[in-house]
Amino acid sequence: MDLIMLDGLSKLTAKVGDTFRAAVAAGIEIDDWPSLPEGTVVIGTVDLVKSARHGHLTGVIGVSFTGIRLSGAREQSIKGKLTSLR
Numbered sequence: 001m002d003l004i005m006l007d008g009l010s011k012l013t014a015k016v017g018d019t020f021r022a023a024v025a026a027g028i029e030i031d032d033w034p035s036l037p038e039g040t041v042v043i044g045t046v047d048l049v050k051s052a053r054h055g056h057l058t059g060v061i062g063v064s065f066t067g068i069r070l071s072g073a074r075e076q077s078i079k080g081k082l083t084s085l086r
Contacts, residue, residue: 001024001025001028001036002024002025002026002086003022003023003024003025003042004022004023004025005020005021005022006020006021006022006023006041007020007021007022008020009061009063011049011050011051011052011059011060011061012051012059014046014049014061015046015049016046016047016048016049017045017046018045018046019043019044019045019046020043020044020045020046020063021041021042021043021044022041022042022044022065023038023039023040023041023042024036024037024038024039024040024042025038026038036068036070037071039071040068040069040070040071041068041069042065042067042068042069042078042080043065043066043067043068043069043075044063044064044065044066045063045064045065045066046061046062046063047062047063047064048060048061048062049061049062062082063081063082064079064080064082065078065079065080065081065082066078066079066080
């Protein structure tokens, strides 16, 4: 699923444990039933930060996805990981 970041993350300022929000870019259907509408909010957590200024050639931010907030519902726990960037 493609997500659009709602909150910015920077390898210069992010800290392990920081949370962020992203939104589902295009609605998801399973067996022709709407499951996650476009704009559904996904909650993530920063798991790893390596700044280029601390001796690394490039900066790295590792994240996981920990919750999803469906419209009109409270947050539900999920376990998700980042598999690619565009």
